[in-house]
Amino acid sequence: MRQIWIQTKTRHQLYLDQINGQTADVLFQRITDFQTGDILYGTVKQVDHRLKACFIDVGQGDIAYLPYRNMVDEKVSHGDWLLVQVERLATPSKYITVTTKLQIKDDALVYSPFETSIHVSHKLTNEERDYLIDLLSPYVDEGLIVRTKANHQDQTTLINGLERLKIEYKQINEMPVKKGLVYRQSHPFMTALQQTDLSEVDRIIVDEPNMKEKILSVLPHVSDRLNLDRHYLHHRPYGYESLADELTRRQISLPSGASLTIDQTEALTAVDVDFGSYRIHQQTEPDYMVINREAVTQLAKILKERNVFGAIIVDLLNMQSNKEQQEIINTLKHQNIQQSASIHIVGFTKLGMLELTRKREVTNSYQFFGVDQRTLAPTENYYLQQLEEELCWFNEDRSIDVIHLEVDSSYSSMMKPFLKMLHETHEFHFPLYISTKKGLQSPYQLYKIGNVHWLLSRYEDKGLSIDKVF
Incomplete structure (x- = not known):
């Protein structure tokens, strides 16, 4: 059975294509993220003649880099309004690159x-x-x-x-x-649907009416398989934590028992291929070639799923000849076409490393889930997105009367504005009370409360502070 799950109600949006419970494709985006090709309005914040570039304030706290070569007219001044188009997305060390030569x-x-x-x-x-x-x-x-x-x-x-x-x-x-x-040219999830052979899809499940209407306006023939699930978070086949772990995990086991280890650095992504728990098989070709083929086959899928971009170096098991190297390149080329992974294969270096590059078009899985790329530790965004999911999950349950949010004191200053913004977006049916506590094992803890008077009197008796957020 093939099902496509589309989550767009939350600020972090997901598209999951599953065949018999196994992930065939996954896409993600944050609602605030820009995409390649987006057209934005911004104001000139600074003109730097030394760099031959302008810096454009495009809102949301984002600054865009506009080089003179990308400008129709270089005669701009501080404060001018410009229509610009995203040419290249930001990285941790670089601004968004834009152009005024719209397409x-x-x-x-x-x-x-x-x-x-x-x-x-x-x-x-x-x-x-x-x-x-x-x-x-x-x-x-x-x-x-x-x-x-x-x-x-x-x-x-x-x-x-x-x-x-x-x-x-x-x-x-x-x-x-x-x-x-x-x-914006189109929603990436709509593009994915249009590029999918929907005759093989049994159900498409969405979590909000707007997405259902968009799909029907473009693909009316799927109306009998398109379902709006108002309890989507209760029924979906994935959880936030489990999916985050799957798409950011450092070590990936291959079917043969061998493994891939993926490490992110500021400059590149390093992938190491290892025998792992691979068992020696009786066969006519060397085991290292079996593993290398399996590794690059899986790698194409992983790079696409995680949207890994930039320079990628793969340390495969040692090969004995140029012929074997070319065989691995051919295997990867085939998988690149099959997976639509958009990989550019540079070739093998003198040290025998396979060098690849991949263009950045949307955020990668580490940034999306709020996981530090180098340490794989959860960041503040990880917990904020997880909190939004949990509150939306509670919002689907009309039997819940009151929610109490206990927050670690280090998170308290930014939590109330965030919660109020979520309430404006989702219109939660329950009131929410917030209190702070030092030394929580996690940044926050949520509780379902049946009697708000009991909650308030409990904090009053202990001389502790508790506030109603909404």
């Missing part, structure tokens, strides 16, 4: 209003390219990139698609001037 795209076309020429995919023949240029030239004075998929669309579909892109760009320019997100 609006669909599967077949990329409309570039600040360019003046038409470019066609080199995967098409010269005859196909000439045909598409002749067809579209009368309808555009600006720039246009024609993708390979355009060759599979009829004339009317292509021309209508171009007109839609031009209208979208016009609407973006008419949006109210306000810092932050102005336009």
Whole structure:
């Protein structure tokens, strides 16, 4: 049985595709995160002629880096409003990189209003390219990139698609001037659904009406398999802690008993392949090649699931020849296509390490779950997201009268504003009281309370403070 679970009610959003209880695909995003291709409004915070760049305040406390080479007009001043598009996401040590040379795209076309020429995919023949240029030239004075998929669309579909892109760009320019997100091409979960063979999917389960409506507007044929579950958190086949552990765990066991160890550093991701508890098998080829093939097969899936990006170095078990190295590269290429993992294979270094790179398009699993990439220790965000999940879980249970939140004193200063923000978002049906305590084993503890008068009198008798948050 194949089911797709889509959680969008919480600030941290998840998409889980399961086949017979096993994870086939997982996607995640935080509602506040920007994505590659997002169009934002921001104000010029600083112009640095030495760096030949501007720094743009795009809201939410985020600063974007805008190099002169990415600007349509370099004549900007402090305080100017700009429409910018995310070109590269932030890293722990670098700002978001943006451009003012906006592009609006669909599967077949990329409309570039600040360019003046038409470019066609080199995967098409010269005859196909000439045909598409002749067809579209009368309808555009600006720039246009024609993708390979355009060759599979009829004339009317292509021309209508171009007109839609031009209208979208016009609407973006008419949006109210306000810092932050102005336009997003599509929700990544919607894109994933559209790219999935839904004829093989038995159920799609969502946790809020808005997502159900979005899916039906684009994929009306799945209405009989699309379910809105108002007790989603009670029924979903995963828990926050277990999924966080699965997608951030340092050591991964392979089916043969061998293992992968993944370590994140500031500069790169290091992957070590080890025999582990692998048992020697009677076979015609060396055991290290069996393990290496299995390792890179699993690695492609892991890199995609965790969205590991940047430089990746893989220390495979020693191979004896270039032929064996090429065989491993071919195995990884095949898995890259199968998994849609977007890996660029650089090749083997002189020390025999396999070097890969992967472009960052969304946040990785460590950042998403709030786990420190180097120590794998939970951060403040880990506990805040976990708290939101637990409160939403309680909110699905209408029999709950009162919730008491006991917070470690080191977390108390930021907890009330966070809780009030959650209440504005979720409109919890229960009142919540908060108290602080030193030396809790975890940052917080939640209690279901049947009698609020008992709770208040208990704290009053002990001379302790307790406050009602909402």
